[in-house]
Amino acid sequence: MDSKGIWSAEEAQGDFDRVLEQARSVGPQxxxxxxxxxxLKVKLDRTKLDAARFLANNGPKS
Structure with missing residues (x-):
């Protein structure tokens, strides 16, 4: 892989976990x-609440 996030098929297959992590943290690979x-790019799952919103909606009631 080079610094631009370009992988050969063999590199991507051999280090798929890293490809996924780079897509999450750096951008499309x-x-x-x-x-x-x-x-390969990450698409956010908009059907799930983020942690802050979940806690605000489901936290202890005062």
Missing amino acids: EINDPTGIYV
């Missing part, structure tokens, strides 16, 4: 394969 170029 490009994976080059003989069949094409794939971009």
Whole structure:
């Protein structure tokens, strides 16, 4: 992988956990394969509340 987040298919397959972590922390990761170029990016799950909102809605009642 280079500093721009570009991986060969072999690198991505061998270190998939790192590809996922880089996508979460740095941004989209490009994976080059003989069949094409794939971009892995994180999509936030908007169906779940964030921790602060969850605690505000479900915390102890005073």
